[in-house]
Amino acid sequence: MRKQIITTALASMVAFSGITITGLDQPKAHAATVAQSNQAAVGAKANELISTAKGLMGQATYSTAVYKKTAPYKFSCATFLNFIFEKHGVDLATYNENYMMKQGTAVSKANLQKGDLVFFDSNRGDSEPADHVGMYIGDNKIIHMADSKQNIVISDLNSKAYYRDNYLTARRVLPSLMSASPATKGDKVVASAYSLMKSSQSSSLTNAAFVNRVFQNNGVQLGAANLNEQMKKGTYVSRSQLKKGDIVFFNGTKGSTKPTMAAIYAGDHRLVMKTSEGVISRVIFVDWYDQHYLTARRVITGQ
Numbered sequence: 448m449r450k451q452i453i454t455t456a457l458a459s460m461v462a463f464s465g466i467t468i469t470g471l472d473q474p475k476a477h478a479a480t481v482a483q484s485n486q487a488a489v490g491a492k493a494n495e496l497i498s499t500a501k502g503l504m505g506q507a508t509y510s511t512a513v514y515k516k517t518a519p520y521k522f523s524c525a526t527f528l529n530f531i532f533e534k535h536g537v538d539l540a541t542y543n544e545n546y547m548m549k550q551g552t553a554v555s556k557a558n559l560q561k562g563d564l565v566f567f568d569s570n571r572g573d574s575e576p577a578d579h580v581g582m583y584i585g586d587n588k589i590i591h592m593a594d595s596k597q598n599i600v601i602s603d604l605n606s607k608a609y610y611r612d613n614y615l616t617a618r619r620v621l622p623s624l625m626s627a628s629p630a631t632k633g634d635k636v637v638a639s640a641y642s643l644m645k646s647s648q649s650s651s652l653t654n655a656a657f658v659n660r661v662f663q664n665n666g667v668q669l670g671a672a673n674l675n676e677q678m679k680k681g682t683y684v685s686r687s688q689l690k691k692g693d694i695v696f697f698n699g700t701k702g703s704t705k706p707t708m709a710a711i712y713a714g715d716h717r718l719v720m721k722t723s724e725g726v727i728s729r730v731i732f733v734d735w736y737d738q739h740y741l742t743a744r745r746v747i748t749g750q
Contacts, residue, residue: 488628489621492535493562499531500582500590500599509595514542524580527592527599528564531582537624538641540717540728544580549732550715551620556604559583562621565604567613577615623715632665632747633691633714639664640711640719644726657721658694658709667746674706681746690714692747695731697739706741 507520507527515521516530525544532539541547548566559565560583567579581591584601589610593600604610626634639661643649652660655674662669671677678696689695691714699707710720710729718736719728729736 489625490561492537492621492625493560495535496531496537496562496582497584497590499534500527500584501601503527503531504590504599504601507592507599509592509598522592522599524592528580528582532620532624537621538713538717538728539620539624540713541730541732543730544577545575546716546730546732547580547620548577548616548618550730551618551623554617554619556614556617559617560619561585563617563619565589565617566615567610568615569609569613579613583617620715624717631691632749633693636661636665636692636711636747637713637719640713640726641728643721644719644728646726649721649726652721654708654721657726658711661711662746665747669746674709677709678706678742678744681744684743684745686740686743689743690745693743693745695743696741697736698741699739701738704741712743 503520506518507522509523510521511523513521514523514526520530522530523542525547526542528547529539529542539547539550544566547564551564554560554563563583565581565583566577567581568575568577570578579591581589581602584590587604588601589604590599590601592598593602602610604614626638630638640657642664643652643657643660648660649657655672655677658677659669659671669677669680671680674696677694681694684690684693689712691712693712695710695712695718696706697708697710698705708720708722710718713719713728716730716732717728718731719726731737731740
């Protein structure tokens with residue numbers, strides 16, 4: 448069941464229900480470098496995810512209020528997947544299954560492959576598009592954090608009426624959430640942004656300085672001391688045409704043309720930015736980012 452789980456950084460910007468997160472760390476800094484066209488490599492990544500997921504069976508309990516990333520673990524269905532993907536350098540950037548359902552590409556039930564995200568909705572009449580998510584592991588089975596009685600289990604999609612009747616859709620996020628191989632210019636910019644998540648170098652950086660540092664690390668000198676100057680660099684790009692490495696700007700007041708925050712677009716609706724709580728990643732679907740989106744600029748070419 449979906450429950451919004453947030454960090455203090457996001458809570459300071461968006462009014463969500465309060466919950467507790469313990470042992471929270473950021474996604475691993477290294478970027479996955481699997482070739483987008485290499486199915487064997489994608490399969491290997493999926494097997495890693497499945498192995499980690501199975502290893503957590505009996506080690507975690509169900510919770511929609513607490514995301515605890517150290518033993519004894521506590522997960523919801525969505526935070527469970529966020530955790531195992533994060534462990535293998537694949538950033539979903541969200542704990543919300545409704546947002547996950549917009550990532551990657553749609554895949555039919557007949558064409559599921561290992562690593563696909565499978566969604567269910569037991570109440571088609573409510574406002575929530577989905578209320579459960581699991582990961583496909585092959586042989587018509589998913590692994591998922593089921594509920595407070597079962598915790599992490601492997602279930603056959605035909606084993607119970609719940610899975611048969613409430614199946615909603617599936618999304619393929621491997622390899623779309625990974626870097627290409629060889630990495631594009633945009634991939635390298637994104638990798639630099641992620642590398643600053645756990646770096647002591649980022650602690651003293653402002654939001655604008657973070658953007659400058661990311662591009663400096665890739666041989667691009669923006670020559671812009673603040674967000675207003677950064678927003679004049681490169682060329683305009685529409686929201687529907689965003690690519691990895693683009694700079695996305697947000698205002699603090701709806702309707703304002705003044706930027707108060709910038710983020711590196713990481714592909715597949717993900718953002719990486721510096722806040723008062725450090726370098727974080729989020730999806731652009733979150734209400735605050737959706738409502739305060741201002742514009743975007745492309746400063747790297749030839750991707």
